[in-house]
Amino acid sequence: MLSQEPAINSCNHPEDNLKKVGIIHSTESFGAVDGPGIRFLIFLQGCRMRCRYCHNPDTWALGEGQQKTVKELLDKAERYRTYWGSKGGITVSGGEALLQPEFVTALFEESHRRGIHTALDTAGEPFSKQEPAFSTFQRLIDSTDLVLLDIKHIDPAAHKSLTGHDNQKILDFARYLSEKKVPVWIRYVLVPGINDDRETLIKTRTFLDSLTNIEQVDILPYHTLGVYKWEELGYTYTLQGVNPPDEETMQKARNILIKNEEAAG
Numbered sequence: 001m002l003s004q005e006p007a008i009n010s011c012n013h014p015e016d017n018l019k020k021v022g023i024i025h026s027t028e029s030f031g032a033v034d035g036p037g038i039r040f041l042i043f044l045q046g047c048r049m050r051c052r053y054c055h056n057p058d059t060w061a062l063g064e065g066q067q068k069t070v071k072e073l074l075d076k077a078e079r080y081r082t083y084w085g086s087k088g089g090i091t092v093s094g095g096e097a098l099l100q101p102e103f104v105t106a107l108f109e110e111s112h113r114r115g116i117h118t119a120l121d122t123a124g125e126p127f128s129k130q131e132p133a134f135s136t137f138q139r140l141i142d143s144t145d146l147v148l149l150d151i152k153h154i155d156p157a158a159h160k161s162l163t164g165h166d167n168q169k170i171l172d173f174a175r176y177l178s179e180k181k182v183p184v185w186i187r188y189v190l191v192p193g194i195n196d197d198r199e200t201l202i203k204t205r206t207f208l209d210s211l212t213n214i215e216q217v218d219i220l221p222y223h224t225l226g227v228y229k230w231e232e233l234g235y236t237y238t239l240q241g242v243n244p245p246d247e248e249t250m251q252k253a254r255n256i257l258i259k260n261e262e263a264a265g
């Protein structure tokens with residue numbers, strides 16, 4: 001069973017890191033869109049959010065998944081190292097990677113010992129500035145080269161309606177990463193009728209402008225490719241009838257979130 005809250009991490013000896021066990025959903029050998037270059041992707045099992053558009057609901061369940069050690073995963077990843085070039089490396093995603101912060105810390109510390117670039121793909125929901133969790137997150141971020149951070153909705157109530165949680169901890173995490181000067185790529189899934197209106201996009205842009213570490217903003221069109229998984233798992237998909245955004249809607253969002261044209265007006 002995965003722990004619900006991160007615990008104090010007491011040891012970071014390389015030998016201990018190698019033996020640390022994570023609960024894994026799956027791996028992919030050649031990721032091309034989850035960080036710079038070609039990357040080995042590790043999807044962790046477990047997520048507490050319930051995003052209505054999630055295309056991986058099979059990663060939600062806590063207490064499922066395969067147990068793998070840091071050594072097993074990195075030895076496998078390094079078989080593909082020749083394809084990574086100067087930019088690639090590993091990306092840990094989910095599910096929600098921050099539900100296993102001690103494991104990801106051990107994985108990233110050992111990756112750095114081997115000279116491997118580390119990226120963390122997260123929605124940020126487990127983040128907390130309360131101890132003992134905060135010390136664990138600090139150590140994890142110290143060994144993270146890049147964070148791919150999802151911003152799902154800037155309004156707390158709308159965020160709760162879309163994901164089951166408000167966004168306070170996620171925005172706190174974004175501010176913390178800015179204080180720590182950790183490079184961040186923002187990911188924003190554009191869902192027509194949910195988070196594509198001008199006011200929401202301008203508020204989001206204003207928040208991003210308050211941060212000092214955003215290297216890139218990616219707007220991803222909502223899609224329905226994972227709906228079959230909801231059906232297979234017996235879950236009710238509540239965005240039935242919502243269509244992917246058209247190019248004009250995508251461009252309007254880019255103009256605000258990336259180019260800042262409308263926000264300036």
Ligand code: SF4
Binds near residue numbers: 049050123
């Ligand atoms: S945070 Fe990610 S894995 Fe979790 S429900 Fe949302 S989209 Fe799915």
